[in-house]
Every structure is written in C-alpha cells, then in structure tokens.
Amino acid sequence: MVAGGLMFMPCCRYPEQPYRFLSTEEADCIIALTEQIIPRDNYPGATDAGVIYYIDRQLSSVFHYDQQTYRNGIRSMQKACNEKYKRLFQDLQVPVQIKMMEEMEAGNLNSYNWPGGNLSSFFNLVMKHTMQAFYGSPIHGGNKDYVSFEMLQIDYPLVIGQNRYNT
Amino acid sequence: MKNKRVNAVVIGAGAGGGIVAKELAVSGLSVVLFERGKWPVYDEHPTDELISQRTEVLDSPFGPDHIKNPRVVVEADGRRRIVTPISGGYSNNAACVGSGTVSYGAMAWRFMEEDFQLKTVYGHVEGSTLEDWPISYNNLEPCYEKAEWEIGVSGDDGLNLFAPPRRNKQPMPSFEYNPEGELIYNAAKRLGLHPFPIPMLRNSVRYNNRPACIRNRTCCGFACPVDAKNGTHNTVIPTAMSTGNCEVRTQCMIAEIVVDDKGQAAGVNYFDSKNNGHFQPADIVVVSGGAIETARLLLNSKSKLFPRGAGNNYDWVGRNLQGHAYTGAFGLFDYDILDLAGPGATVALCDFNHHNPGMVGGGLLANEFNRLPYLYSNIRPPGSARWGIDHKKFQYEMYRRTSQVVGPIQEMPAFDSRVTVDENVKDYWGLPVARLSGSRHPLDYENCKFLSAKAEKILKEAGAYHTWQSVGGKGLSGGQHQAGTARMGNDKKTSVVNRFGQVHEIDNLFIADGSLMVNNGGFNPALTIMALGYWVGDYIATNFSSTKFRAG
Numbered sequence A: 001m002v003a004g005g006l007m008f009m010p011c012c013r014y015p016e017q018p019y020r021f022l023s024t025e026e027a028d029c030i031i032a033l034t035e036q037i038i039p040r041d042n043y044p045g046a047t048d049a050g051v052i053y054y055i056d057r058q059l060s061s062v063f064h065y066d067q068q069t070y071r072n073g074i075r076s077m078q079k080a081c082n083e084k085y086k087r088l089f090q091d092l093q094v095p096v097q098i099k100m101m102e103e104m105e106a107g108n109l110n111s112y113n114w115p116g117g118n119l120s121s122f123f124n125l126v127m128k129h130t131m132q133a134f135y136g137s138p139i140h141g142g143n144k145d146y147v148s149f150e151m152l153q154i155d156y157p158l159v160i161g162q163n164r165y166n167t
Numbered sequence B: 001m002k003n004k005r006v007n008a009v010v011i012g013a014g015a016g017g018g019i020v021a022k023e024l025a026v027s028g029l030s031v032v033l034f035e036r037g038k039w040p041v042y043d044e045h046p047t048d049e050l051i052s053q054r055t056e057v058l059d060s061p062f063g064p065d066h067i068k069n070p071r072v073v074v075e076a077d078g079r080r081r082i083v084t085p086i087s088g089g090y091s092n093n094a095a096c097v098g099s100g101t102v103s104y105g106a107m108a109w110r111f112m113e114e115d116f117q118l119k120t121v122y123g124h125v126e127g128s129t130l131e132d133w134p135i136s137y138n139n140l141e142p143c144y145e146k147a148e149w150e151i152g153v154s155g156d157d158g159l160n161l162f163a164p165p166r167r168n169k170q171p172m173p174s175f176e177y178n179p180e181g182e183l184i185y186n187a188a189k190r191l192g193l194h195p196f197p198i199p200m201l202r203n204s205v206r207y208n209n210r211p212a213c214i215r216n217r218t219c220c221g222f223a224c225p226v227d228a229k230n231g232t233h234n235t236v237i238p239t240a241m242s243t244g245n246c247e248v249r250t251q252c253m254i255a256e257i258v259v260d261d262k263g264q265a266a267g268v269n270y271f272d273s274k275n276n277g278h279f280q281p282a283d284i285v286v287v288s289g290g291a292i293e294t295a296r297l298l299l300n301s302k303s304k305l306f307p308r309g310a311g312n313n314y315d316w317v318g319r320n321l322q323g324h325a326y327t328g329a330f331g332l333f334d335y336d337i338l339d340l341a342g343p344g345a346t347v348a349l350c351d352f353n354h355h356n357p358g359m360v361g362g363g364l365l366a367n368e369f370n371r372l373p374y375l376y377s378n379i380r381p382p383g384s385a386r387w388g389i390d391h392k393k394f395q396y397e398m399y400r401r402t403s404q405v406v407g408p409i410q411e412m413p414a415f416d417s418r419v420t421v422d423e424n425v426k427d428y429w430g431l432p433v434a435r436l437s438g439s440r441h442p443l444d445y446e447n448c449k450f451l452s453a454k455a456e457k458i459l460k461e462a463g464a465y466h467t468w469q470s471v472g473g474k475g476l477s478g479g480q481h482q483a484g485t486a487r488m489g490n491d492k493k494t495s496v497v498n499r500f501g502q503v504h505e506i507d508n509l510f511i512a513d514g515s516l517m518v519n520n521g522g523f524n525p526a527l528t529i530m531a532l533g534y535w536v537g538d539y540i541a542t543n544f545s546s547t548k549f550r551a552g
C-alpha cells in the first residue's frame, strides 16, 4: 500500500529515496529506534508495521514543526554512539541499543547543538509517534495490514461479530 | 449583497444554540443560525482513532481547523504558549453543526437539586466564587424533560436512588450493562452503593425515525455511523429548518456583536466561507459559542457603552472558567472483562455527588468509554515499562483486562480561572484569540483524591488483582466540559446575565450555552446546557412580540 502511494509523489527526485523528509540514513536510525520501542516477538514489530512511513509522512505534513527536533535528535544520538562505540546507532547490538535508549530516556545524553538540553524529550517524541503509528489506523502509513489490531484481536470492520481476519 | 434583517441571530449551532434556534423558529420568529464549522460528515473518519474528537492527534474531524484557530495558554509560571486543537491543552470541544453533540459520549445527566444551591447547602468556600444559581432545579425540570424527549434519552432514573424528582420518565428504556458494567454493578452493590444504568442520549430502541444503537466500538469521539446518537444536528436543527423560519448559515465566523451607541445589539459582523465580511442585522442576538468562544466574542465586541466588551463593564465576562477534572482508578483483572462493544460506559453511581463528610460537592462515578489502542498504550500502572517488549506484552495481554472507574469532580469556581483575549495573537481572520489562564481551586485536588479512592475500592471489590489511582484536579481548567464564563445572576456586578440568559444592560442580547452555568455540577454538562437552551429559548419566544426586547 505504501509503495503504491509513492508512485504518485511528484516530490521524489531520486527513485531509490523512499522517504519524504528523512534521509535514508536518518530513517535507518529511526527504524532501529522504533523497533526497540515496539520490538517484534510472536507478533510483528514496528518495522513490520511500517512505523517509519507514518513518522516520515507526518513530519512532512502535520508534524512539520517537529522536523528540526528529529534532525537534531538523530545527529546527537549518532554523535553519542560514535563517541562511545565508534558505530552508528543502527549498527549496534540490540542490548547496546536498549542501553543507549535507557540513557536517553533518563536524560543522561546531551543534545548535540543545544548543550544543556538532553535527548529525553526527543526520545519521548519518537516514542509517542511510534505508538500512534503502530496502534493507529493504517491510512496514516503505519499499522500495515492492521497488524496491531490483529494482535489485539480487534474486529475489523468495527461492527462487533464481523471479524474478517484470516486466522 | 446586503443581508435582510431578521428577528434573531443565533451564534453557534451546538448544544445550546441549536435548541434556541428551534424554539424561536417554531414560535414564528425568523432566525439565522450561524456556525463557523460545516455540517458533520459521518463517513470520513468513522474508525480513525488519530483523527477523532477523543485524541485529536492528526486532526479534529469535527473542527475547528487547527491551522486557522490558535489559542494561548498561560502556564503556572507565567509563560505563554500558543496551542492548537491538535497540540494538546487547547480545550477543544468541536466546531460543526451539532458541535460536541455529534461526537460526544452522550451521557445524559440531570444535575441534582443541590447543584443549583451549592452555597446554601455548603456555605462560603474560601477562595471560590461559589454561588447559588438564580434558578432552581424545579425551574429547569420541565426543560430537562423537553430535552430528554425532543433530543432523545435512554434511561431509567427510577433506578437511581439519588435522582432528582421528575414528572415524567425518560422516553426510551435504559441500556443493558456490558460485562465490565455487570462486574462494577455487583461490586458496588456489595459495598452498599447504588449503581444504575447510565442515562444516554443514544437510542436503545428506534426513536424519532432513527435506528437503535448497534454497539459500534468507536462511539465517544466519533459520529455514529447508523445515526443512533442524538445531538442537535439530527433533531432540533432539522426541525427548526423544516419550519421555513430558520436558515443555517455554515462556515461563517462571527467576528463581533455590533452594539450601538444606545447600548443595544444591532446585529453581527462575520466572515463567510470565502472570507468576505458581512453585517447581519437582527432584532435580537443570542450567543451560543461554547464557554470559551462565547467569552472571547463578548470581549472582542467593544462599543461606546461597553468599552471592555459586551456585558463586561464589571469584569465578569470570561471569569470562573470551569470544566471537569476527571479522576478515578484503574484495575487489572486476570480474565477478559471488556467486550469492546460500543460505547463501553454502561454503569454509574451517584452516591458520592453530595453530602460527603467534610466535602463540598463531589462527583459521579462510571465505568469508562472504550479505550482505543493508541489511548490504551498510555495506560500503565506506575513504574511500568513505557516501551519495549514488556510494554508491548502488556498491551496485548491486558487490553481486555483493564477496567477504569472514573468521574467528573464538581469544580469550585475560581475567579482567576478565566478566558481573556490576547491582542498579540490573531486567528486566521485577524481576530484576537482566546487566552486561558489561572488554575483550579485547591479543593478540587482534595475532592479528586476522595473520589479516586472510592473508585479504587470498587475495583478491588470487583476482583481486580492490581489497582492504581489516577488523580486529577490540578492546573488549568476548561476542556470539553467548559462552562461558567458568563455567569447567571441577579446582581449585575457579580454576574453577566440575568436568570433568563439576558445580558445585564443589553436587553436584546442573550446567552444560551455552557457559559451560563454558575457551577458545573459533578456531572457531564450537555443535558443541562440543553435544558438551559429551552429555558432561554422559551423566555425569548414568549416575550418577543411585546417589545422585541428593545427599549424605546
């Protein structure tokens, strides 16, 4: 569904660039981050659900005022990862990623270009957007094929007793 | 093109305005009912949690436009913050024909007799402008009845021990309990409380040529896809139009009530959907914009005799902004208790609305409307994981096993909790926007703690293996239950309108919406606002012909 929508996007100058606002490298970072916010277990996780497409799409429209926060936040995260591990966030082992995220959440990582600020507000923002993407309606780019509704066994369409999942 | 003069202009097609327009139209007055929003569209966002009037993450499906309508919020530390309907803190209700009554949860409460006489019952409350209403429950009783029958309510107040006296029953039978409701009902009974089915502005049976409720999962925050939810948009407003006397003019933003040099309302200035400015002359003007926008409009309507805004010579317009601090508790069960059939809330009790030892007022308790998945992702016991595998597990293991018992606390009116206008921040049309400031009375938090403890006790009794309280009652008031900003009273120095909603000193200017309320009760306010619509509408209709409310 998402890929189909892209064909109608006149703003895509590079055919291999699947995002509207984020660069591929930025997106890889956010994908890794959101996957640990809602990881895959027996049920699909954030990546499977296309959370990144929700975030990217909203950043280029309704949430345009969060663009700088994302850009700064990602840069600061990568700087911290580089200083500590000489790697990009997305290239770290999962337990290390989780440790970094706990540090961010607790406010122990400083932001790159606003010293004194820290990354917890950025983390909270991504977390909120991830929940919206994963648990909201698929028409906004996330929750691909209603994966979270299926996980919660919510009937769709909404009329009770008309479950149309192929289980 | 110049607009033809009409008998009455009504501003705002919500709960109060829709009813006044209908009362005037059926009595033969020519009416223009103005609404800044559109007619609601039912099938655009029927299931979309992120575009619902409940979460408003990406948009408010029933308005107002989040780009054109900013507001300002003043934080406790004095910082000013610009807010929009999707930014949080906006206190949005809606902006469309029907307004909040299209997407509300539709609880249909009558206030209790005590709610109209709080000062007599409880005495003076330090730091609060708590007052008796200039009208009693008995005055309003026939209007409540009219609201229940004309808009349509399902319920049986005979089952509510604390219900105020009534002459007639509600028109439709009450709804049955859902599994969670059953559980709460039985637990409350065992505790010696008096639970009963929540009265609802929804059809339990076919009514008014519209079908019965089919228990759709998305109710509160959404329009009803089968039109079984009753608001002014599908009842009184169509009735008003069918008389031929009422024109509904949508997408028209009223900028100002024009008050002439004699101190009488001459009509209104507004912008139409193409942003062209117009004047609509009228014999009388009725303001029903909801508590925040009504106050803003009055304040933006300056004239020679009212230089600080219409009806504001004593600085009471916009004061006493109230809402409802929601307070209660959550409980976790080790088996499924939710069926997620709509709307979710089925059982309530009024044992704690009044006469709680050492307290002023109180509030009802009820089980909560269905929590959709995104909303639920925010509900966790204190100390739980906010993300990661444990957060996700909780989501799928507990989604149907979490109960919430909550209620709206009776807020103590506070003089400095208020709406003003911000001359430095303008909306799309260049009009100064509403600015919300002040905070709730300290007693509200104490009362919330009391009610939350009661809710937790019920959940424990119901068999929850883990419970926690969520206590409201601090900070700025307002919200979807906004009220109180143009208080009714007998003294023009301590109120904005008289007992009939007539603005003191401007005889042909009336108010009919949540702003009138002297206090907001421990109940959701819509049915009381509707009753006030009938009260004000009947008064105008009865007395219009003699003088048209114009001196000299």
Ligand SMILES: Cc1cc2nc3c(=O)[nH]c(=O)nc-3n(C[C@H](O)[C@H](O)[C@H](O)COP(=O)(O)OP(=O)(O)OC[C@H]3O[C@@H](n4cnc5c(N)ncnc54)[C@H](O)[C@@H]3O)c2cc1C
Binding pocket: B011, B012, B013, B014, B015, B016, B017, B034, B035, B036, B037, B053, B054, B092, B093, B094, B095, B096, B097, B098, B099, B100, B101, B103, B104, B105, B106, B107, B108, B109, B220, B221, B222, B252, B253, B254, B255, B288, B289, B290, B291, B293, B294, B297, B480, B481, B482, B512, B513, B514, B515, B524, B525, B526, B527, B529
């Ligand atoms: C999701 C939700 C759930 C709710 N659940 C319940 C419930 O269960 N029970 C209950 O009792 N209440 C509930 N409410 C609250 C209820 O809807 C409101 O209390 C009620 O609608 C307020 O009535 P009102 O007449 O004061 O204002 P409104 O109904 O808000 O009407 C005001 C109208 O005026 C229009 N307007 C304002 N300014 C202008 C202007 N300058 N020019 C033109 N038009 C203007 C607005 O667009 C709006 O349509 C709920 C509300 C929401 C949003």
Ligand code: SF4
Binding pocket: B202, B203, B212, B213, B214, B215, B216, B217, B218, B219, B220, B223, B224, B225, B226, B227, B228, B229, B342, B343
């Ligand atoms: S539960 Fe569904 S069918 Fe019933 S009134 Fe609400 S939206 Fe309509």
